[in-house]
Amino acid sequence: MPHSPGDLGDPRNLAEKYASYFPIGAAVDSQSYMTHAALLKTHFNSVTAENEMKFESLQRTEGSFSYDAADRIVNFAVASGMKIRGHALVWHSQNPAWLFSNGSGGTVSKQTLLARMNSHISNVMRHFRGKVYAWDVVNEAMMEDGTYRTGNLAEGQKSRWHEIIGESYIAEAFKAAHAADPDAKLFYNDFYNYIPAKQQGIYNMLKGLLAQGVPVHGVGLQAHFNVEPSTVTTNQAYYQHVANLEEAIKLYSSLGLEVQVTELDISLYIPGMTYNQSTFYTAATFTDDLKAKQAARYREFFELFREYRTVITGVTFWGIADDNTWLSEFSSGRKDFPLLFDVNHDPKPAYDAVVGF
Ligand code: XIL
Numbered sequence: 417m418p419h420s421p422g423d424l425g426d427p428r429n430l431a432e433k434y435a436s437y438f439p440i441g442a443a444v445d446s447q448s449y450m451t452h453a454a455l456l457k458t459h460f461n462s463v464t465a466e467n468e469m470k471f472e473s474l475q476r477t478e479g480s481f482s483y484d485a486a487d488r489i490v491n492f493a494v495a496s497g498m499k500i501r502g503h504a505l506v507w508h509s510q511n512p513a514w515l516f517s518n519g520s521g522g523t524v525s526k527q528t529l530l531a532r533m534n535s536h537i538s539n540v541m542r543h544f545r546g547k548v549y550a551w552d553v554v555n556e557a558m559m560e561d562g563t564y565r566t567g568n569l570a571e572g573q574k575s576r577w578h579e580i581i582g583e584s585y586i587a588e589a590f591k592a593a594h595a596a597d598p599d600a601k602l603f604y605n606d607f608y609n610y611i612p613a614k615q616q617g618i619y620n621m622l623k624g625l626l627a628q629g630v631p632v633h634g635v636g637l638q639a640h641f642n643v644e645p646s647t648v649t650t651n652q653a654y655y656q657h658v659a660n661l662e663e664a665i666k667l668y669s670s671l672g673l674e675v676q677v678t679e680l681d682i683s684l685y686i687p688g689m690t691y692n693q694s695t696f697y698t699a700a701t702f703t704d705d706l707k708a709k710q711a712a713r714y715r716e717f718f719e720l721f722r723e724y725r726t727v728i729t730g731v732t733f734w735g736i737a738d739d740n741t742w743l744s745e746f747s748s749g750r751k752d753f754p755l756l757f758d759v760n761h762d763p764k765p766a767y768d769a770v771v772g773f
Pocket of ligand 1: 466467504555638679742745
């Protein structure tokens, strides 16, 4: 079935196909919104900046905001009639060093960090007000076992927000966000929502926030999946089954929250298995069988998303085509092929699986 993704008005384009379900988004970076513009404009009606709206990108130096890269993406999206999701205001990762420092070699005080958080949220959200309709206000605050991400974890994993402020940083972030832009939809965003203990932890946290009157409107499911679940019982991906994700959607939506799939991709690698240079996938070893398997996996998740279309208000892929994915950012040279379009920007079997039912 020949069809070109570049054909504007292709009746089989993704966003048109899903128009009655939910907007279809893609994460874009400072280059890809141009280099992948044809695919982007044809198949997607929503964008997220992959890195350009993170704390370290917007406020590298205290009090000095650099909006240029993000603005270019926003201007492109506005001109193309696309929705824009903001990502992410408060996260343990990709922060500038000054944020948690007191400037003389020690740690910033709780009071000052809260002030910095409020100032960042307020400046950023006011800047993008009227353009960015939804924000990931807090990203990845929970652990796999349903406890909070604290300061007692390895570098790169720990949350200095939690360490310095305590768990109230979450409620304070949402309150500041609502004050900065009362029209924006405010999301809590996280990964591994299919793990029962984690979804319960997130549910309990959100329930508590809502009971206190904290303005939270939705939950983002990152949805970085793999071509099959792990068979290793101690591996997080042991729980990576559609039925487990469905439980998360049911739980969160039972609180009256909307749900968005915010960072969808399906890696060819199976967690718990070991790979090396000789088993890393290449375009040549990404066989038709594996393409079909990835397509079937995409299909089963889209069946679920469609079933829950009344609560799912957006599905965003974490990238556009396989030539530009964060899963190929490894220094080892490991490449991955997790999206609907291949390295040549042609639709894959996964694309056909998603639009063909
Ligand atoms: C990733 C980007 O895709 C990479 O380019 C960057 O090097 C690291 O961050 N969860 C998130 C996203 O919420 O912000 C992450 O994005 C992927 C995991």
